[in-house]
Amino acid sequence: MCQCYSEMSSFSIIEHVSVYHGAISKATTERILGAVGRDGSYLLRDSERLPNTYCLCVLCKGVVYTYRVFQINEGSWTVETNPGVQTRLFRKIRNLIAAFGNPNQGLEMPLLYPVENQHTDLQ
Numbered sequence: 001m002c003q004c005y006s007e008m009s010s011f012s013i014i015e016h017v018s019v020y021h022g023a024i025s026k027a028t029t030e031r032i033l034g035a036v037g038r039d040g041s042y043l044l045r046d047s048e049r050l051p052n053t054y055c056l057c058v059l060c061k062g063v064v065y066t067y068r069v070f071q072i073n074e075g076s077w078t079v080e081t082n083p084g085v086q087t088r089l090f091r092k093i094r095n096l097i098a099a100f101g102n103p104n105q106g107l108e109m110p111l112l113y114p115v116e117n118q119h120t121d122l123q
Contacts (some may be wrong), residue, residue, distance in 0.1 A: 014054060017093055018116040020044045026055075026066070032115060035058040040112025044069065044093075056100075060109035067107060069096070081106025 014020050021032070033041050039060050047053040047068065054069040056079055068080045074099045076089035077096045085106030090096040101111045 014044070014093055017044060019097070019114045020054075020117075021117045022046060023048075026064075026112075027077050029055075029057050029066075030064050033064050034059060034062070036113070036115055038113050040109050041112065042111045043115040043117075044097075056097075056111075058106075058107060058109050058111055065108040069093070079106075082108070 019042065019105075021043050024032075025048060029043065029045055032043065033062050038057065040058065042056065042058040045055050046055065047055050050068070050070075052070060056063050056067045056069050058067075059065075069077065071077055073089060076091060078087055078089050079096060079100065081087075087100065088096075090099065097111055097114075099105060100107055103110050
């Protein structure tokens with residue numbers, strides 16, 4: 001059983017990540033990444049279904065793959081990867097993003113091209 005941190009504490013940390021787009025929908029995410037059109041382009045958004053959870057979205061061959069990101073174990077960040085890949089914990093969300101920029105880490109495509117949020121108001 002994991003203990004997830006409160007929405008406020010994780011939001012205050014994640015809001016400072018340039019690729020965080022806030023509460024955008026899956027359809028909006030697909031439009032944004034589709035417009036970029038570059039495999040390995042990625043962004044981070046709020047989960048539409050799960051509280052205190054985020055979605056790491058990466059474009060690969062015209063398809064947007066979505067992976068859940070959340071905090072456990074006294075604030076460590078983790079991401080749900082492809083089956084068979086060992087769970088990894090990161091002290092900072094930026095470290096998680098950097099690690100998954102490398103190939104063969106459990107994502108369909110490495111995180112290569114950050115799609116930064118151009119809006120200052122994330123809500």
